[in-house]
Amino acid sequence: xxxxxxxxxxxxxIPAAAGIGLRFAHHEFVVQARPDVAWIEVHAxxxxxxxxxxxxxxxxxxxxxxxxxxxxxSLGSAEGLDGEHLRRxxxxxxxxxxxxxxxxxxxxxxxxxxLADLLPLPMTEEALDVVCRxxxxxxxxxxxxxxxENPSTYLQFRHSTIPEWEFLAAVAQRTGCxxxxxxxxxxxxxxxxxxxxxxxxxxxxxxxxEEIHLAGHALRVLDNGSTVRIDNHGGCxxxxxxALYVQALRRFGSKPTLIEWDTDxxxxxxxxxxxxxxxxxxxxxxxxxHACAA
Amino acid sequence: xxALLELQQALRRQLLGDASSPGDAPRxxxxxxxxxxxxxxxxxxxxxxxxxxxxxxxxxxxxxxxNALRLSFPAVQRLVGADFFEAAAREFVRxxxxxxxxxxxxGAGFPGFLSQFPxxxxxxxxxxxxxxxxxxxxxxxxxxxxxxxxxxLASLDEPALSRVSFTAHPALNLLRLESPADAIxxxxxxxxxxxxxxxxxxxxxxxxxxxxGAAGVQVRRLGAAAxxxxxxxxxxxxxxxxxxxxxxxxxxxxxxxxxxxxxxxxFHAPAPPCGETRL
Numbered sequence: 001x002x003x004x005x006x007x008x009x010x011x012x013x014i015p016a017a018a019g020i021g022l023r024f025a026h027h028e029f030v031v032q033a034r035p036d037v038a039w040i041e042v043h044a045x046x047x048x049x050x051x052x053x054x055x056x057x058x059x060x061x062x063x064x065x066x067x068x069x070x071x072x073x074s075l076g077s078a079e080g081l082d083g084e085h086l087r088r089x090x091x092x093x094x095x096x097x098x099x100x101x102x103x104x105x106x107x108x109x110x111x112x113x114x115l116a117d118l119l120p121l122p123m124t125e126e127a128l129d130v131v132c133r134x135x136x137x138x139x140x141x142x143x144x145x146x147x148x149e150n151p152s153t154y155l156q157f158r159h160s161t162i163p164e165w166e167f168l169a170a171v172a173q174r175t176g177c178x179x180x181x182x183x184x185x186x187x188x189x190x191x192x193x194x195x196x197x198x199x200x201x202x203x204x205x206x207x208x209x210e211e212i213h214l215a216g217h218a219l220r221v222l223d224n225g226s227t228v229r230i231d232n233h234g235g236c237x238x239x240x241x242x243a244l245y246v247q248a249l250r251r252f253g254s255k256p257t258l259i260e261w262d263t264d265x266x267x268x269x270x271x272x273x274x275x276x277x278x279x280x281x282x283x284x285x286x287x288x289x290h291a292c293a294a
Numbered sequence: 295x296x297a298l299l300e301l302q303q304a305l306r307r308q309l310l311g312d313a314s315s316p317g318d319a320p321r322x323x324x325x326x327x328x329x330x331x332x333x334x335x336x337x338x339x340x341x342x343x344x345x346x347x348x349x350x351x352x353x354x355x356x357x358x359x360x361n362a363l364r365l366s367f368p369a370v371q372r373l374v375g376a377d378f379f380e381a382a383a384r385e386f387v388r389x390x391x392x393x394x395x396x397x398x399x400x401g402a403g404f405p406g407f408l409s410q411f412p413x414x415x416x417x418x419x420x421x422x423x424x425x426x427x428x429x430x431x432x433x434x435x436x437x438x439x440x441x442x443x444x445x446x447l448a449s450l451d452e453p454a455l456s457r458v459s460f461t462a463h464p465a466l467n468l469l470r471l472e473s474p475a476d477a478i479x480x481x482x483x484x485x486x487x488x489x490x491x492x493x494x495x496x497x498x499x500x501x502x503x504x505x506x507g508a509a510g511v512q513v514r515r516l517g518a519a520a521x522x523x524x525x526x527x528x529x530x531x532x533x534x535x536x537x538x539x540x541x542x543x544x545x546x547x548x549x550x551x552x553x554x555x556x557x558x559x560x561f562h563a564p565a566p567p568c569g570e571t572r573l
């Protein structure tokens with residue numbers, strides 16, 4: 001362990017380039033072949049234990065800039081954060097010194113039970129207070145700033161009073177956290193709820209956006225004939241999402257951009273192709289000359 | 295307008311059924327004061343689609359948790375078949391959702407659930423195989439630990455050595471099972487029908503040591519005496535007590551093997567006058 005500390009500092013920051021979300025299916029390939037990827041992100045919870053998974057992560061950390069993406073902290077739980085979960089996350093962050101740490105604007109835990117999904121929050125003042133309190137608690141425990149990702153949702157609550165983009169901006173403003181702008185999630189939620197995706201993008205605080213996520217989604221026809229977009233991370237990035245990504249780059253400037261793929265995981269080359277597409281668009285928008293991070 | 299906690303409790307009932315009774319019907323008696331638990335349907339916006347959209351979350355929640363069990367219990371699934379496993383796992387998930395978002399920790403209660411699951415009563419060894427798979431899963435994901443520093447152990451004086459006790463590696467598990475679950479587990483995962491046919495299901499009990507080595511998780515059979523010795527040593531019984539209670543000609547060799555294999559990662563030698571000293 002002590003031998004890794006020196007090398008860690010060489011790969012501190014996540015570059016404004018295209019990275020790939022690493023899943024178990026590609027552990028061996030990435031360790032053996034060391035593919036040319038600008039940076040790598042993993043789900044923090046997959047590395048809370050020791051053994052082979054932890055060894056792979058330490059190896060990845062030596063070879064690539066690393067970002068930790070939490071999926072289980074449940075920042076929106078009314079009953080408070082799971083202290084043990086936060087302690088484990090803090091231990092992993094201490095050990096890995098990642099370039100970025102992120103979590104979600106959602107909840108997963110109630111009554112001490114984990115419901116294994118990123119569930120939607122009512123957009124209320126009470127929920128805003130709860131999320132801000134937990135973001136502050138997390139940043140204090142990790143002794144660093146975190147990024148909060150906008151969710152993909154299928155339901156809205158009747159008593160919500162704050163548009164989601166304003167809610168996210170308020171969390172960033174009140175806690176000093178950054179924003180992880182998931183462009184696919186904006187597209188999915190906007191489609192599902194009839195929002196204006198452009199307006200969502202324009203409303204986010206550009207100076208707080210430090211990372212972008214891209215992923216595939218599915219279009220499902222419900223039993224009553226209506227359609228809903230499902231954020232399944234199970235395919236290539238949709239054409240409409242690439243177009244929205246270009247809008248995001250124009251608004252936020254070049255940002256670390258991650259390709260996520262979680263179901264029906266393809267060969268690593270497919271992920272590299274998606275990352276190359278993101279990199280091409282990032283270069284093209286930067287060349288337009290009106291990338292503006294203000 | 296429901297408070298956030300009430301809304302989250304209501305959504306939990308919609309996803310996994312009522313926490314206190316089987317079935318999906320909301321139970322108003324659970325509401326903390328008025329008995330008027332918020333009806334989630336009234337709080338939703340999406341109109342006629344809301345029930346169908348809610349089902350998306352229900353499916354994701356259930357399938358993610360069933361999948362977590364599937365990953366931890368592959369031999370159980372092969373023994374009972376995918377459909378049976380899915381049904382059993384769904385029932386377990388509804389009655390015992392995870393207490394933490396660290397899903398590698400989820401499933402400790404599944405072996406006991408299977409042992410009591412009436413449709414599985416015909417497979418007497420199923421619970422044993424599940425217990426073994428859970429121990430393998432724990433060995434796979436347990437925290438790393440530094441090896442014991444033998445030079446520090448050697449530096450103890452005789453009175454301290456006589457009181458020394460040990461902490462086992464977090465990945466080490468010891469199981470005593472009534473059926474030859476290790477042989478069944480191996481044959482099932484290897485899809486070796488000939489080996490499976492040769493197993494006498496009544497050929498137990500077996501005494502197993504499960505640990506994590508450089509090549510992955512290993513399951514070994516120990517003799518009953520060696521297993522007893524190891525189990526007592528690994529649960530913190532002082533060495534002198536282990537040796538005094540079950541004197542055995544091979545005890546020196548067992549201890550040497552455990553030390554050289556890195557199964558013991560810490561020792562404690564309490565000083566008599568002032569309590570335990572952790573070294």
